[in-house]
Amino acid sequence: MSSKKVPIYSSRAPTPIAPYTQGVRAGDYVFITGQISTDVKTGEPVVGSLRVQYETTFNNVLAVTEAA
Numbered sequence: 001m002s003s004k005k006v007p008i009y010s011s012r013a014p015t016p017i018a019p020y021t022q023g024v025r026a027g028d029y030v031f032i033t034g035q036i037s038t039d040v041k042t043g044e045p046v047v048g049s050l051r052v053q054y055e056t057t058f059n060n061v062l063a064v065t066e067a068a
Helices: 050-067
Strands: 004-007 023-026 029-032
Touching: 023 050, 029 050
Parallel strands: none
Antiparallel strands: 004 023, 023 029
């Protein structure tokens, strides 16, 4: 039995730079794709410490997860 795949998009995460969705829901699973340390407001990569880049990436993943 296959699960329906539903694309996930969030305006609180950066727009993908390639032709893919920010995430996909398939049954009980959610797959998050291509999130990097990009500032959602400017579309520019976040520079700074590893911690700052991690926090930005985590917030992007969280935004897509919450949209699921």
